[in-house]
Amino acid sequence: MLSLTLVLLRRPANPPVLSDDDQDRIQQAHLAFLDALRKEGVMGAAGPFRDHDDQTLRGLCVYRTDLEQARRHAANDPSVQAGTLEAEAITWWFRAGEIQLGQGFGVQR
Numbered sequence: 001m002l003s004l005t006l007v008l009l010r011r012p013a014n015p016p017v018l019s020d021d022d023q024d025r026i027q028q029a030h031l032a033f034l035d036a037l038r039k040e041g042v043m044g045a046a047g048p049f050r051d052h053d054d055q056t057l058r059g060l061c062v063y064r065t066d067l068e069q070a071r072r073h074a075a076n077d078p079s080v081q082a083g084t085l086e087a088e089a090i091t092w093w094f095r096a097g098e099i100q101l102g103q104g105f106g107v108q109r
Contacts, residue, residue, distance in 0.1 A: 001093050004044070005070040007061040008088045009079070016083045029078035030085075034061065042073060058085060067091050 018026070037043035046061040063070040067089055074080060074087035 002096050003091050003093045005063040005067050006090050006092050007074045009059040009085045011056045011058055012086045026078055026082045033077050
């Protein structure tokens with residue numbers, strides 16, 4: 001069995017009320033943070049959700065780390081620190097060969 005660490009990003013029940021400028025600034029910092037993790041090789045993929053019923057679910061990050069490291073990284077996300085997103089980290093187990101991952105994606109064994 002192989003595993004990946006998934007981080008679900010959710011809108012909290014009571015997010016802070018922010019100006020449009022602050023929301024834009026936080027979103028840009030969030031995207032820059034994710035890009036930096038990609039470049040470091042810590043994150044394999046990340047992106048938003050659409051076309052679903054639960055509008056609190058905002059996105060998913062796939063980490064190349066163990067659960068605790070992914071939690072630490074997610075806690076440093078500017079959107080999580082600003083309170084506009086909450087992060088829930090889980091380990092996902094699957095059989096080798098069931099999914100095709102990009103070259104060098106790196107999964108936990």
